[in-house]
Amino acid sequence: MTRIFSGIKPTGHLTLGNHLGAVRQWVDVDQHKSDAVFCVVDLHALTVEHDPARVRRLSRQAATLLLAAGLDPALCTLFVQSHVDEHTRLSYLLECTASDGEMRRMIQYKEKSARERATGGSVRLSLLTYPVLMAADILAYSADEVPVGDDQAQHVELTRDLAVRFNQRYGHTFTVPKAVLPSVAARVMDLQDPTSKMGKSHAETGGIVYLLDEPDVVRRKIMRAVTDSGSEVVYDRETRPGVTNLLEILAACVGGAPAELAEGYSSYGALKRDTADAVLELLRPVRERHTELCADPGYVDAVLRAGAERARALARPTVDAAYAAIGLMPPA
Numbered sequence: 140m141t142r143i144f145s146g147i148k149p150t151g152h153l154t155l156g157n158h159l160g161a162v163r164q165w166v167d168v169d170q171h172k173s174d175a176v177f178c179v180v181d182l183h184a185l186t187v188e189h190d191p192a193r194v195r196r197l198s199r200q201a202a203t204l205l206l207a208a209g210l211d212p213a214l215c216t217l218f219v220q221s222h223v224d225e226h227t228r229l230s231y232l233l234e235c236t237a238s239d240g241e242m243r244r245m246i247q248y249k250e251k252s253a254r255e256r257a258t259g260g261s262v263r264l265s266l267l268t269y270p271v272l273m274a275a276d277i278l279a280y281s282a283d284e285v286p287v288g289d290d291q292a293q294h295v296e297l298t299r300d301l302a303v304r305f306n307q308r309y310g311h312t313f314t315v316p317k318a319v320l321p322s323v324a325a326r327v328m329d330l331q332d333p334t335s336k337m338g339k340s341h342a343e344t345g346g347i348v349y350l351l352d353e354p355d356v357v358r359r360k361i362m363r364a365v366t367d368s369g370s371e372v373v374y375d376r377e378t379r380p381g382v383t384n385l386l387e388i389l390a391a392c393v394g395g396a397p398a399e400l401a402e403g404y405s406s407y408g409a410l411k412r413d414t415a416d417a418v419l420e421l422l423r424p425v426r427e428r429h430t431e432l433c434a435d436p437g438y439v440d441a442v443l444r445a446g447a448e449r450a451r452a453l454a455r456p457t458v459d460a461a462y463a464a465i466g467l468m469p470p471a
């Protein structure tokens with residue numbers, strides 16, 4: 140059976156981008172067709188300045204929202220990364236496999252470190268080594284597929300390179316995984332700035348739809364989305380990024396191809412209204428279930444406890460094999 144691994148970082152409230160780019164595939168497809176393992180990757184949230192209480196709160200919220208979105212513990216494994224030591228155990232071996240140059244070439248590192256430096260902040264070393272921890276997340280579970288949005292594709296490529304290199308140097312140890320991107324909405328853009336990604340940790344929130352936004356807030360954000368000059372509804376990322384983003388969101392919610400949906404609209408207003416309705420319809424059951432689950436924290440704890448136990452059992456043999464292969468003496 141295909142093994143799938145993916146994760147989400149608790150650095151902010153989950154967004155429509157996370158949902159359409161990743162979580163929906165996990166819920167609708169991945170957990171049904173494969174042995175799927177999903178993780179709230181809290182260690183990754185420590186790579187930028189963070190408030191400990193907020194990370195803790197957001198980790199629980201992310202896990203609760205994943206269950207509310209429809210992950211079913213009877214079908215998949217859901218756990219919190221820091222509950223399973225194998226991730227950090229393996230990460231060090233992969234630091235001994237990766238080169239400093241390839242880390243510095245990662246787009247997310249370049250963008251985030253430039254942003255930190257521009258505001259006078261210091262860049263944590265873990266921001267540079269972050270993709271190695273992500274590779275460890277994936278390789279520890281011998282994942283065949285990694286369902287992610289477009290922004291994570293480069294990190295999965297690096298993971299493949301590290302797996303191949305390790306296997307060549309030390310003997311076959313890791314499955315070489317591949318990224319699987321959704322056919323639409325692989326990169327949902329910010330509604331106020333449709334040339335940049337809708338990101339959960341951005342400071343300006345007017346262009347970001349959060350899964351837990353009140354319905355009237357969601358509608359307002361979509362109705363106020365920046366559109367392009369001109370008035371025709373055309374699907375073209377280069378010349379019409381705003382409208383194209385709305386068409387992608389609509390297509391992801393109702394099905395169909397964005398270019399074909401465009402033909403049914405003669406005004407931006409109608410497109411925005413239908414997109415808002417479709418998003419609200421998609422998010423309504425998630426919000427309702429989230430409220431129910433918040434009333435039952437014991438259930439979420441039990442799911443995460445069982446998830447971590449299963450994850451540990453899955454990862455342990457592969458990580459032990461990597462320790463042996465690289466030349467570390469086993470304990471007596």
Ligand code: TYM
Binds near residue numbers: 328
């Ligand atoms: P994160 O937490 O930023 O995002 C979680 C998932 O949501 C996708 N995504 C988007 N998709 C479409 N449009 C957007 N605007 C958008 N924003 C986010 C991301 O591509 C991702 O699939 N490094 C990862 C977390 C991670 C991970 C892993 C993922 C750590 N270890 C192992 C897969 C496998 C991250 O920061 O995702």
